Amino acid sequence: WLxxxxxxxxxxxxxxxxRGLFRSVQKTLKFFQTFALLEVVHCAVGVxxxxxxxTGVQVSSRIFMVWFIAHSIKQIQNEESxxxxxxxxxxxxxxxxxxxxxxxxxHLPYFIKWARYNFFIILYxxxxxxxxxxxxxxxPYVKKTGMFSLRLPNKYNVSFDYYYFLIVVMFSYVPLFPQLYFHMLRQRRRVLHGEVIVEKDD
Known part of the structure; x- marks a missing residue:
């Protein structure tokens, strides 16, 4: 990432x-972000x-953004977002x-630990x-082109509209983001302030 x-x-x-920045760095970005799938494996096996x-939510959402949004829809690659x-x-x-x-x-410098558990407050x-x-x-581009969509009739007898799927994805941030954000806040209190956090069983 450096x-x-x-x-x-x-x-x-x-x-x-x-303008043109994404196109310039996309190969490096795709390599590092795709191989981040290994992080999910590391978590699963206890490494x-x-x-x-x-970890799975974070990694999958980023891979989705890289491959199915920024890579696939070249018209938005120069957006400030x-x-x-x-x-x-x-x-x-x-x-x-x-x-x-x-x-x-x-040999963990305090600044690195501080940055790890404070930068996210703004960055997330x-x-x-x-x-x-x-x-x-x-x-607008997805709706105009119908990309990744499957219309009826077809031999599979199923339909899929990528445009509405993206809208659902956007709304999914509403319940997911607070969970990830407050998870990090709990970790911050535990690491920086020594608080004992008791996780409730679901």
Whole structure:
């Protein structure tokens, strides 16, 4: 992710605009974000002590944004909202992996720990805003082209409308985002303030 961050900064310095940035860094982005699926596996087998559900939701939503929105709908690649979630993801992952790396080395600087459990307070809402605005910008193109949609009649006798699916995805952020956000807030209180958090059984 540091490689991606450097590439983004270099592009903006050279071009002086965000237009074309996604196209410039998309190969690196797709590589790192797709291989993030391994994080779900690591959680499932116990390599990392993190919720499989939380990690799964985060990783799958990002992969969806990369492949089924930004990659598939080229007309929205220059939207400011795309750059917003790219910057947020990059800062978030650089901070998170720095935290994990120093933690494994048993030499965790306080600033890294502080950044890990404070930056998200602003970055999470900003990232969600970027993702939602990007999906919203994609809706007219999806509706016009009928991409990824399946109309009746067909041999499978089923229909699927990607346009309405994206609307459902947008509304799904309403229940999911607070759960992820408050999960991180609980982790923040536990790590930075030493509070004992008792998780309620579902």
């Amino acid at each position: 490689v991606l961050g450097i590439a983004m900064v270099r592009f903006y310095i050279q071009k002086g605009t965000h 990392v002590r993190t919720s499989v559900l939380v 795309v750059i917003l979630f790219l910057v947020v993801w990059t800062v978030t992952e650089i901070t998170r992996y720095s935290f994990y790396t120093f933690n494994l080395l048993n 809402p900003a990232g969600v805003a970027g993702e939602l605005l990007t999906i919203y910008a994609a809706l």
